[in-house]
Amino acid sequence: MSDIRLENITKRFGDSVALDDISIQIKDREFFVLLGPTGAGKTTTLRVIAGLEKQNKGSVYFDGQNVNSLMPADRDTAFVFQQYSLYPSMSVYDNLAFPLRSPLRKTPEDEIRKRVLEAAEKLRIMHLIERKTAKLSGGEMQRVSIGRAIVRNPRIFLMDEPLSNLDAKLRESLRVELKHLQKTQGSTTLFVTHDQIEALTMADRIAVLDAGKLLQIGTPHDIYDRPATTFVAQLVGTPKINLLNARRENGSLNIVQSTLSVPTPMNETPEEVLIGIRPEDVKPGSGQYRGQLVLTEPLGVETILHIKSGEQILTSVVPGTATYRLGEELPFALERERLHFFHMDGVRLS
Amino acid sequence: MATIELHNVEKKFGESFAVKPLNMKINNGEFIVFLGPSGCGKTTTLRMISGLEAVTSGNILFNGRDVTWLHPSQRDIAFVFQFFALYSHMTARENISFPLQAQGLNKSDIKQQVASVAKLLKIDHILDMRPGSLSGGDQQRVALARSLVRKPAAFLMDEPLGALDAEFRESMRAEIKQLHIDQGATTVYVTHDQVEAMAMADRIVIMSNAVVQQIGSPAEVYHNPSNLFVARFIGSPGMNLVNGEYRQGMINLPGDNQYRVPDRWRSRLDKDLPSSGKVIVGFRPEAVRVTQEGQMRANVYASDLHGGYSMLHFEVADGSIIHARAGRGLDYAIGTPVRFDIEPDMVRFFNPETEAAMVNRE
Numbered sequence: 001m002s003d004i005r006l007e008n009i010t011k012r013f014g015d016s017v018a019l020d021d022i023s024i025q026i027k028d029r030e031f032f033v034l035l036g037p038t039g040a041g042k043t044t045t046l047r048v049i050a051g052l053e054k055q056n057k058g059s060v061y062f063d064g065q066n067v068n069s070l071m072p073a074d075r076d077t078a079f080v081f082q083q084y085s086l087y088p089s090m091s092v093y094d095n096l097a098f099p100l101r102s103p104l105r106k107t108p109e110d111e112i113r114k115r116v117l118e119a120a121e122k123l124r125i126m127h128l129i130e131r132k133t134a135k136l137s138g139g140e141m142q143r144v145s146i147g148r149a150i151v152r153n154p155r156i157f158l159m160d161e162p163l164s165n166l167d168a169k170l171r172e173s174l175r176v177e178l179k180h181l182q183k184t185q186g187s188t189t190l191f192v193t194h195d196q197i198e199a200l201t202m203a204d205r206i207a208v209l210d211a212g213k214l215l216q217i218g219t220p221h222d223i224y225d226r227p228a229t230t231f232v233a234q235l236v237g238t239p240k241i242n243l244l245n246a247r248r249e250n251g252s253l254n255i256v257q258s259t260l261s262v263p264t265p266m267n268e269t270p271e272e273v274l275i276g277i278r279p280e281d282v283k284p285g286s287g288q289y290r291g292q293l294v295l296t297e298p299l300g301v302e303t304i305l306h307i308k309s310g311e312q313i314l315t316s317v318v319p320g321t322a323t324y325r326l327g328e329e330l331p332f333a334l335e336r337e338r339l340h341f342f343h344m345d346g347v348r349l350s
Numbered sequence: 351m352a353t354i355e356l357h358n359v360e361k362k363f364g365e366s367f368a369v370k371p372l373n374m375k376i377n378n379g380e381f382i383v384f385l386g387p388s389g390c391g392k393t394t395t396l397r398m399i400s401g402l403e404a405v406t407s408g409n410i411l412f413n414g415r416d417v418t419w420l421h422p423s424q425r426d427i428a429f430v431f432q433f434f435a436l437y438s439h440m441t442a443r444e445n446i447s448f449p450l451q452a453q454g455l456n457k458s459d460i461k462q463q464v465a466s467v468a469k470l471l472k473i474d475h476i477l478d479m480r481p482g483s484l485s486g487g488d489q490q491r492v493a494l495a496r497s498l499v500r501k502p503a504a505f506l507m508d509e510p511l512g513a514l515d516a517e518f519r520e521s522m523r524a525e526i527k528q529l530h531i532d533q534g535a536t537t538v539y540v541t542h543d544q545v546e547a548m549a550m551a552d553r554i555v556i557m558s559n560a561v562v563q564q565i566g567s568p569a570e571v572y573h574n575p576s577n578l579f580v581a582r583f584i585g586s587p588g589m590n591l592v593n594g595e596y597r598q599g600m601i602n603l604p605g606d607n608q609y610r611v612p613d614r615w616r617s618r619l620d621k622d623l624p625s626s627g628k629v630i631v632g633f634r635p636e637a638v639r640v641t642q643e644g645q646m647r648a649n650v651y652a653s654d655l656h657g658g659y660s661m662l663h664f665e666v667a668d669g670s671i672i673h674a675r676a677g678r679g680l681d682y683a684i685g686t687p688v689r690f691d692i693e694p695d696m697v698r699f700f701n702p703e704t705e706a707a708m709v710n711r712e
Contacts (some may be wrong), residue, residue, distance in 0.1 A: 029597045114653075167387070168543070172587050176663050176671065180652045183684050201372050201654035201661070220655045239520060280658035296527055297549035300585050301675065302571035304549070306524060317658060320572070326531075
């Protein structure tokens with residue numbers, strides 16, 4: 001197990017900058033998630049760490065040691081991909097044992113057996129151990145792929161969207177298992193995803209990337225509660241954060257095209273700002289604001305309300321047991337201390 | 351405007367059923383969602399309603415009129431697909447006008463109707479652009495406009511949001527529902543995404559293995575699933591389902607846990623359970639109350655933040671995991687012992703042999 005340090009990494013492909021001066025420190029035993037849309041540079045970061053891609057500038061350190069000149073095989077990382085690459089005609093056991101049987105490793109067969117069975121136990125695939133991998137479901141195959149990384153006991157796990165090919169239910173349960181496994185193994189893990197819920201639920205810390213730039217690093221709470229930019233604010237959370245344009249007048253911020261208004265958060269609030277309000281912080285029932293209920297989306301555990309005030313529509317999340325009538329006038333409150341304020345260019349007001 | 355009736359509608363490919371005999375009536379103005387995993391028969395059902403697929407047997411009625419053997423074009427329906435199927439060489443305006451031109455409307459009528467539907471879908475500003483230069487969401491809006499402009503009796507939509515990014519999907523979902531509320535056209539919508547189905551439907555038809563598992567409102571299928579399949583499929587995560595053994599008002603659960611059955615369920619369980627007493631106890635994650643006096647014991651397997659709330663995952667003795675929804679501040683170390691109760695109104699029971707939910711008629 002290792003800590004990882006990326007120092008001013010820049011990576012270009014021709015004229016396009018895939019990574020723009022990225023510095024990240026990943027602690028030993030940390031579950032670290034790189035989150036961002038397609039083209040953010042997440043996978044490139046992973047490949048630079050693995051040594052599969054050579055950066056144009058900057059350095060990679062494992063445990064304080066510069067690994068720039070080390071070949072991928074010598075960096076001792078294990079990669080898990082979205083597409084599982086298993087040997088279909090081999091049993092689960094042999095697939096798991098395969099990396100250990102490499103002539104370079106010279107692992108004794110009883111040690112192999114011990115490690116394989118341990119990994120199978122942890123991944124709940126003990127009952128499949130004799131089965132050919134071609135006969136497995138997608139979720140089982142991905143478990144085997146993860147198992148194959150685990151048996152090697154590498155310094156670092158690198159996972160590139162390993163859950164995104166699975167159906168929603170399976171993703172949900174593997175998310176929980178993977179988190180449990182990582183915490184009980186204490187393996188340093190770098191996990192790439194575009195799925196905000198995977199990032200929030202699994203990470204110790206998240207780095208949000210967009211177009212090769214690092215936007216924010218923080219715990220899931222930091223990212224969700226104090227997004228550094230409107231991009232980050234909109235990337236995490238479902239339903240999406242309400243983002244409203246507001247103008248400063250007489251000590252308050254008036255939200256445009258509505259009668260909504262909130263006190264200015266600080267003395268030097270600019271003339272014009274964007275206000276972010278998470279749906280769970282729009283609380284219907286009582287309060288100083290009023291709006292019309294124009295749409296409801298009952299999701300079972302909770303219901304999304306769309307409340308129209310002037311020309312603005314705010315989404316609100318309430319428990320699924322609450323009952324509201326479409327079209328009714330609703331009083332509502334905004335959770336003051338959970339409002340987010342951004343400059344018009346998207347940067348959070350400090 | 352249309353009612354749609356399906357009478358013993360079935361579809362076989364060779365000897366295997368794609369859809370087993372299906373009976374239902376879709377009311378005028380209703381938003382019906384067919385939901386299920388791939389291969390369950392939902393799209394085949396939609397295609398039979400549209401006439402793109404012939405029924406093997408049974409009858410389909412629109413407004414009481416038998417349309418079973420009518421060509422799709424004679425059914426007065428509009429189809430919206432996952433892939434937008436727009437003409438790439440035409441502007442958005444030309445794409446939307448196309449069905450009206452085909453109907454032989456005059457130019458000024460076409461212009462007026464296109465303008466009104468464009469306003470409704472908020473695409474006025476992109477009417478002169480070609481599909482290739484539009485975002486996925488806007489392309490789907492143009493496709494919707496093209497089907498809306500004809501004012502068909504019914505809309506049939508096959509995973510229309512399936513090809514969109516998550517961020518678009520959420521807002522388009524609300525837009526389509528809003529459009530439905532404004533227009534009130536009978537809509538049959540197919541998806542594999544239970545969140546979409548819950549959010550949009552008046553009633554959901556849940557299918558699996560060519561068979562309808564349940565037809566009900568979002569609240570019904572969520573709170574009173576008819577069987578284990580529905581209990582698992584609806585909700586994220588699905589319903590917690592724990593194996594137990596019933597005896598005289600108590601259920602023995604894994605890990606020496608005992609659950610006292612709420613009084614109003616006792617007579618039903620006494621009467622309906624298999625003689626083994628084997629039963630499956632079901633409850634939603636939000637029905638779990640973590641409290642020091644809780645009846646049941648488990649250990650924390652993992653806990654995670656979902657944004658506005660947290661989810662705790664407990665492991666019980668047989669290795670099964672129980673999910674509990676909790677306030678967003680809650681976080682426990684792995685292995686922490688916890689005690690919890692189940693909200694008595696939210697507990698459900700299933701027969702493990704038939705997989706059917708037990709119904710309490712009191």
